[in-house]
Amino acid sequence: MRKALLVVSKEFEDHLSEAITIAKSADYEVVDVIMRPRPGRRLSDAACDLIARRAKEGGAEVIIYYGYLEPSSIYRLEKASRLRVIDRVMTILEIFAQHAGSKEAKLQIEMARLKHLLPIVREYVRRSKMGEQVDFLGPGRYAFESYVKYMTSRIARIRRELEQVKERVVSEELRRKESGFVIAAIVGYASAGKTSLFNMLTGESKPVGPEYFTTLSVKHKSVNYDGLQVVFVDTVGFVRDVPPEIVEAFYSTLQEAALADIVIFVIDVSEEVEVIKEKLEAGLSTLRRLGALDKRTVIALNKIDLVPAGTLSTRRAAVEKMLRETVGEAPVVELSALKGWNQDLLLKEVIGLARMLRSASTSLQEGLRVETRPQASKG
Ligand SMILES: Nc1nc2c(ncn2[C@@H]2O[C@H](COP(=O)(O)OP(=O)(O)O)[C@@H](O)[C@H]2O)c(=O)[nH]1
Ligand SMILES: [Mg+2]
Structure with missing residues (x-):
């Protein structure tokens, strides 16, 4: 189990136990919890620094943000903490991925993931064009640029594959019944x-x-x-x-x-x-x-x-x-x-x-x- 700092957005403040359950189901050990005092999808620099410090103190390997964040806030929090930030959608998708039994489910999950990550990766590209160092989590500017290309073509391909896969699910079902x-x-x-x-x-x-x-x-x-x-x-x-x-x-x-x-x-x-x-x-x-x-x-x-x-x-x-x-x-x-x-x-x-x-x-x-x-x- 990877250690995670759980940050719960104001919008989900009544869902703390659910947030912990979801984090656990996705195979994270919650080492610390921060409840966000203000609503909204943006984090100030001060908030990023505070979250980053708590993550470091708790020995977290990942930050789970239970809520929605703008790509630029995810970028800045990743930069401040040097840790991967995953939001509520990504955490839930990780759970789905553990259970995906069919080809269709796997493709749907992969597509949802790519679509969700695309604006974040684009933010990395945008920042690097502005002259920022974006390699704090590993890959640098060119890797992100080619990743955007890969993601968009992969999404298009999955769309085509999904159309064919639906028919196969049915025939497989019949075979299994027999x-x-x-x-x-x-x-x-x-x-x-x-x-x-x-x-x-x-x-x-x-x-x-x-x-x-x-x-x-x-x-x-x-x-x-x-x-x-x-x-x-x-x-x-x-x-x-x-x-x-x-x-x-x-x-x-x-x-x-x-x-x-x-x-x-x-x-x-x-x-x-x-x-x-x-x-x-x-x-x-x-x-x-x-x-x-x-x-x-x-x-x-x-x-x-x-x-x-x-x-x-x-x-x-x-x-x-x-x-x-x-x-x-x-x-x-x-x-x-x-x-x-x-x-x-x-x-x-x-x-x-x-x-x-x-x-x-x-x-x-x-x-x-x-x-x-x-x-x-x-x-
Ligand atoms: N006391 C008690 N705990 C249980 C029982 N069944 C499951 N649990 C606990 O409930 C938690 C969730 O169980 P799990 O099987 O992972 O739930 P799932 O998310 O539905 O797969 C775990 O901590 C289990 O040990 C039970 O009958 N009694
Ligand atoms: Mg289970």
Whole structure:
């Protein structure tokens, strides 16, 4: 984990815990936090110096600016600190990149990154033309100039590639379905416990090879239950207020959930009821937009080890009420991924659904085979 100084902009002052969660999910250890006293996208020279000093004192390797900054402020802060500055968008994109399962998602993320970085790199070029030394982070003027050229042509190329890739996703999906796997995607908010649950469920399992997925990702693992192959997928967390310029990248990263047969929706029930409801609401609307709301869904109420005695039933009732109004009845399992509690109850639900789906799809495939036989014999 790289050490980061977290600077939270005034606009996000109420989101400190979310900022820390996002930084952690992107694999940063937050060594110090600065709350910005004033709103706006600009940093004064004095502010840059202060942030740079705190970064140095804390031994930070990176500065995360949780908010928006003008390119010239990023430039000046990088110059003052001699450290890479990544803003909220870049941090979230790093999380997406860890989870991008498909070629499309990878391309969307790369394009969002390039578009976001372009004005910053242009700022380096502009400053160097004004005679400034711009090599404090390594590359000098000419490297930045050729980087701008590379970035613009790469963006154009990705646009073309994306058009073709969409078709491939569909055919790959069909092939995978024929392989007989049942896919269970683990979804939920950042820090709900998705990865913990994934690890718990797949402790003894094997990663799924590239012949079935476009990725070699460790986020897919297959478990065999009496001949029934279930592939668990650890997906990228839901994020509140996804910046518009990365919405496409977000949805294509989450596409795994849309392609899954079963959705395991993890909820951190140790949070306040209001927070639980707010996050559930946001999660459900994300699934709706993905077209994944009609999937077989199991709700995992996680972190029950942290829930004060006697309050679990109220929390559960609040969740169930919201579910009835949206996805309808869905099985709810109370568990602790950390302690391994109720793993068997969750598995029972997942395997039950998987068996049902397998037998349904086997009879469907047999039906199809009969229908296509005359065509196949034409050669
Ligand atoms: N007490 C407790 N902590 C948990 C539980 N499940 C996950 N955590 C913790 O919650 C944090 C986030 O978990 P993680 O699996 O990384 O969440 P993800 O962001 O959804 O993948 C970690 O510090 C976990 O150790 C649980 O059942 N009980
Ligand atoms: Mg995770």
